[in-house]
Amino acid sequence: MTEIFRMNEAQPRLLDEMRQGVVGKPLSRPEGPKKVTGTARYAAEDLPDGCVHGVLVRATISRGRVTGLDREAIRDMPGLIDVITDARLLRNPAQGMAGVAPCQPNGEVFYHGQPIALVVAESLETARDAAHRLPVHYEEIAFETDPEAAQDREDKDPETAGHFDATFAASSVTIDARYRTDAQAAAAMEPHAAIAQWSGETVLLRGSLQMLRFNRDELADSLGIDPERVRILSPFIGGGFGSKLGIGPEAVAAAIASEKIGRPVRVVMSRQTVFDTVLRRSETLQRVRLGADGDGRLRAISHDDLVSNLPGESFAEPVSQASQFLYGADGLSFSQTLARVSRTPSGSVRAPGEAVGMLALESAMDELAEKLGLCPVELRLRNIPETHPMTGQAYSVRRLADCLRTGAEQFGWARRGAPGAQVEGDWRIGMGVASAARKSALVQSAARVRLLGDRAVVETDMTDIGTGSYAILGQIAGEMLGLPVEKVDVRLGDTSFPGASGSGGSFGANSAGSAVFLAAKKIRAELAAQLGCAPGELALQDGIARGGNIERALTDLVSSEIVHEAEIAAGDTSKSHLSSGFGAHFAEVAVNVWTGEVRVRRMLGVMAMGRILNEKTSRSQALGGMIWGIGSALTEALEHDPRTGHIVTRDLANYHVPSHADVPGDMSVVFLEERDDMANPIQTKGIGELGISGAGAAVLNAIAHATGARVRDFPALPDRVIRAIEMAGV
Amino acid sequence: MTTFTVNGRSHALALDPRTTLLDALRDHLNLTGTKKGCDHGQCGACTVLVNGVRVNSCLCLAAMHDGDEITTIEGLGSPDRLSALQAAFVEKDGYQCGYCTPGQIMSATALFEELKAGHPSYVSEGLDGATMSDAEIAERMSGNLCRCSAYPLIREAIAMAAEAEE
Numbered sequence: 001m002t003e004i005f006r007m008n009e010a011q012p013r014l015l016d017e018m019r020q021g022v023v024g025k026p027l028s029r030p031e032g033p034k035k036v037t038g039t040a041r042y043a044a045e046d047l048p049d050g051c052v053h054g055v056l057v058r059a060t061i062s063r064g065r066v067t068g069l070d071r072e073a074i075r076d077m078p079g080l081i082d083v084i085t086d087a088r089l090l091r092n093p094a095q096g097m098a099g100v101a102p103c104q105p106n107g108e109v110f111y112h113g114q115p116i117a118l119v120v121a122e123s124l125e126t127a128r129d130a131a132h133r134l135p136v137h138y139e140e141i142a143f144e145t146d147p148e149a150a151q152d153r154e155d156k157d158p159e160t161a162g163h164f165d166a167t168f169a170a171s172s173v174t175i176d177a178r179y180r181t182d183a184q185a186a187a188a189m190e191p192h193a194a195i196a197q198w199s200g201e202t203v204l205l206r207g208s209l210q211m212l213r214f215n216r217d218e219l220a221d222s223l224g225i226d227p228e229r230v231r232i233l234s235p236f237i238g239g240g241f242g243s244k245l246g247i248g249p250e251a252v253a254a255a256i257a258s259e260k261i262g263r264p265v266r267v268v269m270s271r272q273t274v275f276d277t278v279l280r281r282s283e284t285l286q287r288v289r290l291g292a293d294g295d296g297r298l299r300a301i302s303h304d305d306l307v308s309n310l311p312g313e314s315f316a317e318p319v320s321q322a323s324q325f326l327y328g329a330d331g332l333s334f335s336q337t338l339a340r341v342s343r344t345p346s347g348s349v350r351a352p353g354e355a356v357g358m359l360a361l362e363s364a365m366d367e368l369a370e371k372l373g374l375c376p377v378e379l380r381l382r383n384i385p386e387t388h389p390m391t392g393q394a395y396s397v398r399r400l401a402d403c404l405r406t407g408a409e410q411f412g413w414a415r416r417g418a419p420g421a422q423v424e425g426d427w428r429i430g431m432g433v434a435s436a437a438r439k440s441a442l443v444q445s446a447a448r449v450r451l452l453g454d455r456a457v458v459e460t461d462m463t464d465i466g467t468g469s470y471a472i473l474g475q476i477a478g479e480m481l482g483l484p485v486e487k488v489d490v491r492l493g494d495t496s497f498p499g500a501s502g503s504g505g506s507f508g509a510n511s512a513g514s515a516v517f518l519a520a521k522k523i524r525a526e527l528a529a530q531l532g533c534a535p536g537e538l539a540l541q542d543g544i545a546r547g548g549n550i551e552r553a554l555t556d557l558v559s560s561e562i563v564h565e566a567e568i569a570a571g572d573t574s575k576s577h578l579s580s581g582f583g584a585h586f587a588e589v590a591v592n593v594w595t596g597e598v599r600v601r602r603m604l605g606v607m608a609m610g611r612i613l614n615e616k617t618s619r620s621q622a623l624g625g626m627i628w629g630i631g632s633a634l635t636e637a638l639e640h641d642p643r644t645g646h647i648v649t650r651d652l653a654n655y656h657v658p659s660h661a662d663v664p665g666d667m668s669v670v671f672l673e674e675r676d677d678m679a680n681p682i683q684t685k686g687i688g689e690l691g692i693s694g695a696g697a698a699v700l701n702a703i704a705h706a707t708g709a710r711v712r713d714f715p716a717l718p719d720r721v722i723r724a725i726e727m728a729g730v
Numbered sequence: 731m732t733t734f735t736v737n738g739r740s741h742a743l744a745l746d747p748r749t750t751l752l753d754a755l756r757d758h759l760n761l762t763g764t765k766k767g768c769d770h771g772q773c774g775a776c777t778v779l780v781n782g783v784r785v786n787s788c789l790c791l792a793a794m795h796d797g798d799e800i801t802t803i804e805g806l807g808s809p810d811r812l813s814a815l816q817a818a819f820v821e822k823d824g825y826q827c828g829y830c831t832p833g834q835i836m837s838a839t840a841l842f843e844e845l846k847a848g849h850p851s852y853v854s855e856g857l858d859g860a861t862m863s864d865a866e867i868a869e870r871m872s873g874n875l876c877r878c879s880a881y882p883l884i885r886e887a888i889a890m891a892a893e894a895e896e
Contacts, residue, residue: 028820028821028823029820029823031828032819032820032823032825033809033810033812033816033820034809034828035819035825035828035831036803036807036812036816036817036819036820036825036828036831036832036835037763037803037804037806037807037808037809037812037816037832038761038762038763038764038765038802038803038804038832039763039804039808039809040828041762042762042765042829044766045756045762047757047760123746124753124757125746125748125749125753126746129748186877187877188827188829188877189765189767189773189775189827189829189830189875189876189877189878190765190767190827190829191766191767191768236827236828237827238765238767238827238828238829239826239827239829239877239878240827241877268766270769271767271768271769271770271772271773465827466825466826466827466828466878467826468826616823617823617826619823620823620826620878620880620883621826623879623880623882623883624826624878624879624880625879626879627879627881628879651768651770651772652767652768652770652772652773652875653770653772657875657877658879658881659872659873659874659875659881660867660868660869660871660872660874660881660884660885661868661869661872663868663879663881663882664882665864665865665868665882665885667882
């Protein structure tokens with residue numbers, strides 16, 4: 001049993017003392033050549049011999065019970081094998097890190113589009129046809145679909161510090177504004193897919209999943225078997241963004257069908273099924289109240305929200321998460337109401353909380369700046385608190401002010417004139433700013449590193465969902481062991497390897513990276529002992545070990561292999577300090593005053609996110625997040641049919657994720673140098689979600705600056721922009 | 731029986747008439763480099779060349795392509811022998827998860843030919859053809875979605891490969 005290293009105090013910056021010089025470098029991904037040649041194999045692509053095809057049958061009612069399936073009606077379809085109904089089928093995917101089965105409704109229907117059965121056939125074409133033809137009988141019961149009107153709602157106790165009401169009342173300038181965000185979808189490009197294959201008592205699942213250590217337990221619990229009997233492979237995942245955190249209906253249905261039929265079964269969700277059944281980001285109604293004194297110092301902050309989910313789902317979009325520590329005030333209050341409605345259940349989508357909460361908070365800050373007649377950058381700079389305003393915790397390291405100042409300088413913020421003043425024909429041009437914040441975390445994680453002479457192997461069940469895990473884990477091991485990255489083979493996505501954090505919550509690099517670091521550190525200690533020097537004197541570079549006046553090639557020093565495992569978990573520093581990425585987003589937009597069309601002309605994100613492990617993949621993550629910000633600000637909206645709750649915009653033609661033409665070529669990212677000593681032994685912070693946090697607000701604030709009119713329902717679709725312009729009378 | 735050529739190799743397939751060209755490639759010829767993202771012609775992940783022209787293979791029935799010459803991502807290069815575009819995508823990090831990548835590269839491959847042939851686009855100055863620019867690339871690549879949103883880097887990679895070609 002490997003001893004768990006707990007992060008109880010700041011650790012030395014060992015990576016800065018290493019000689020190989022690969023950590024931080026903009027190195028290309030080692031798996032890149034496979035991805036660009038189509039030889040990287042994703043979940044649905046390794047078809048075992050004899051594999052048959054399953055298609056999920058989904059409910060066409062919103063609430064009630066399945067009373068029967070008319071199997072006879074389709075029994076003569078050639079190639080049809082079975083119609084599977086089973087009490088273990090899932091209602092929806094597990095929430096992130098659940099580790100246990102999600103709701104297994106056993107015939108009960110909670111939302112329109114819910115999986116209720118699996119049709120299995122020799123071919124995909126037959127299975128798809130049969131799933132559509134299968135008559136299903138229901139008993140319907142009453143339901144609600146509108147979160148704002150729902151009777152079934154849960155009010156959570158407000159979180160407070162100081163006295164909000166009194167400080168708000170005593171403020172000389174106040175903002176009290178309501179904002180709405182439409183529900184959103186992760187819409188990863190690879191649809192959810194699973195191939196299940198039993199051999200004896202064990203099931204092998206090829207899946208598209210982000211957190212294998214948890215997913216194995218969830219699949220086992222769903223099937224009612226021991227986790228030892230489950231192995232999951234996810235070497236390549238076609239995007240996750242939260243949508244593949246938990247085991248899903250496709251995986252459990254494939255496993256059940258495969259066991260029953262005795263052949264491998266593949267279940268791939270159609271794009272519409274992904275939209276209908278995979279956890280969405282809840283729509284939100286938010287009320288932000290800010291109170292300040294005349295010189296722009298915040299005295300009161302309140303951020304209340306209404307979100308929705310299905311009954312039984314514990315997740316509630318943590319809308320005000322960043323509002324609780326980004327700025328300081330004397331009185332703060334945060335409350336949440338959770339409406340229970342028959343809509344596709346909600347869960348984590350990239351930066352749950354910040355992605356929508358910061359749209360409202362940062363819009364409100366802009367409105368306050370306007371009312372105060374103060375520069376929006378300056379207002380933010382004046383309200384950076386000494387310590388966490390809710391908990392009193394210290395910030396581990398925070399360069400928010402530097403990000404705001406550097407961004408303003410590089411973006412040419414000083415050229416920003418009065419609202420509505422810059423005109424180019426039918427277009428109004430404006431600039432906007434927003435702060436960025438996203439909490440960073442360390443999650444229990446294990447890894448094994450093998451040193452075989454002048455090459456090494458890293459093994460962990462960590463996943464790479466496009467984030468760059470293959471690259472950075474190879475860089476960490478290479479740096480610690482004095483090997484070029486080409487000599488490090490990183491093996492991921494297999495539950496037979498030590499269990500890692502998985503990819504979620506921006507904690508993957510922090511957690512899995514630290515585990516690899518610690519395992520390699522143990523190997524270093526062994527090498528130092530062999531050379532007869534202290535670990536601190538050992539220098540490893542390009543396969544050569546030096547220490548105590550001795551120089552030896554690693555191939556001489558390592559007779560067969562040196563293997564070590566390490567495991568890390570959060571410790572005291574996670575309680576004493578708040579670790580969060582911080583940044584500042586800047587956007588310039590053009591708004592057509594007649595059509596309401598918004599074009600983003602350029603964006604700049606300045607971010608401080610701890611040690612950068614790979615400058616190239618980090619930049620990609622940051623850029624991707626900023627473009628998600630464009631989507632949330634301008635186009636992404638899941639529309640629900642008010643009669644059924646069913647999602648209307650349930651494909652990629654109707655749910656508008658940003659495309660090439662929506663994204664300007666002038667998109668810049670600047671990283672400020674930083675080390676987070678309190679976060680983990682490699683001094684990193686999460687990267688994957690900071691880019692989106694606040695980015696959309698910069699775009700929305702730029703629209704307000706361009707037009708002099710404020711949109712408060714997001715995304716700022718053309719009709720909403722036109723309405724805001726008309727109402728403002730500008 | 732449908733007979734077509736894929737990456738220079740002839741294949742004769744007896745398929746369910748409902749089988750799309752995409753599923754024929756992926757499930758029957760084991761050419762899984764061509765991806766299924768939406769099956770509705772909305773995302774571009776399934777882009778292949780049919781007789782040199784880019785198409786969404788999910789919107790084609792395999793049976794409609796008797797006698798056609800099809801090029802997939804596997805026909806452009808291999809991990810040891812990358813095409814200029816493939817190498818540029820690696821160099822520029824013009825991808826993240828990699829799932830839309832084959833479609834992006836197939837589209838970009840066709841884009842070069844379309845520009846050479848003088849096809850104008852919505853953003854071109856006139857109808858007499860167009861020259862390579864970021865705006866032209868963005869417009870012509872907009873049928874290929876990338877949810878990781880590597881767009882600026884994809885376009886840098888395409889521009890890099892275009893320069894290398896000149």
